[in-house]
Amino acid sequence: MKVLILTDVQNDFLSGGALGVKGGEEILPVILRLIPRFPHVLATQDWHPHNHCSFGNPWPIHCVQDTWGADFSPKLDRTKFAAIFHKGSDPNVESYSIFFDAKGQPATGIHEYLQTRKWRDLYFAGLTTDYCVFYSVLDALKLGYRVTVIQDACRAIGDAKKALAHMKEKGAQLVRNLL
Numbered sequence: 001m002k003v004l005i006l007t008d009v010q011n012d013f014l015s016g017g018a019l020g021v022k023g024g025e026e027i028l029p030v031i032l033r034l035i036p037r038f039p040h041v042l043a044t045q046d047w048h049p050h051n052h053c054s055f056g057n058p059w060p061i062h063c064v065q066d067t068w069g070a071d072f073s074p075k076l077d078r079t080k081f082a083a084i085f086h087k088g089s090d091p092n093v094e095s096y097s098i099f100f101d102a103k104g105q106p107a108t109g110i111h112e113y114l115q116t117r118k119w120r121d122l123y124f125a126g127l128t129t130d131y132c133v134f135y136s137v138l139d140a141l142k143l144g145y146r147v148t149v150i151q152d153a154c155r156a157i158g159d160a161k162k163a164l165a166h167m168k169e170k171g172a173q174l175v176r177n178l179l
């Protein structure tokens with residue numbers, strides 16, 4: 001079953017946000033066209049307490065729980081999401097991956113959710129190509145999922161090419177213009 005995973009499409013990662021990604025908005029129209037094409041859409045949120053360990057080093061304060069910055073882009077309709085998963089809620093642990101945190105513990109419960117439903121065909125979109133999408137994709141591959149990265153529905157903070165090449169080398173399929 002094909003599942004679209006929208007990774008951290010949150011105000012703080014878009015322009016005007018605390019950690020705005022260059023060109024982040026460009027993925028929104030692509031994502032809006034993708035959503036109706038998938039039988040299942042899941043979304044994740046970076047969801048930090050006010051004293052999260054990443055604040056100040058290496059990131060500015062961002063995606064604080066229940067604030068505007070942590071909310072989804074207003075262009076997204078959350079009623080289209082079958083489920084929403086939060087990561088980075090522990091003040092002492094960073095979690096780029098939606099599957100495992102930096103200590104190797106389950107980050108969100110998404111793996112169990114997918115396993116229960118036998119959904120194995122994951123399509124990744126969102127922010128950012130070189131952090132949360134990247135680490136989530138590598139973990140998904142390790143867990144045995146079939147993984148596709150929708151390149152034009154992702155943007156990077158740093159080096160997108162390098163991140164994409166690495167994900168491909170590990171077994172992810174890269175696509176663009178999926179529609």
Ligand SMILES: [Zn+2]
Nearest residue numbers: 046054063088
């Ligand atoms: Zn974060």
